[in-house]
Amino acid sequence: MKERTLRRSDKSGQGGKPCSLILFNDEVNTFDHVIKSLVEVCGHDSVQAEQCAMIVHFKGSCEIRIGDREILNVMCRSLNAKGLDARVEE
Secondary structure, eight states: OOOOOOOTTSOOTTTTOOEEEEEEOOSSSOHHHHHHHHHHHHOOOHHHHHHHHHHHHHHSEEEEEEEOHHHHHHHHHHHHHTTOEEEEEO
16 A cells, blocks of 8 residues: 655645634633643643633634644534633634
8 A cells, every 4th residue: 555645735625725724702601621622632732722712702703723624523513512702713
């Protein structure tokens, strides 16, 4: 069986156009919950998750991940299940 190396130029999913996972501010969740959720769901390290949480708090939203729509939809549903307001946008 032959192995294939994936490159950034390889198209995956629907058209290969990257999408963004956006996290929106709310008045319900604590910083700790948001940070923990970003680490668990998105694979952020604690510093990156904290920085995203601060941006969301002060600016109202933050692009927390860029990638394939299918993968981001799964992450989005997981964040929504944890009570966070996240959406996938093109």
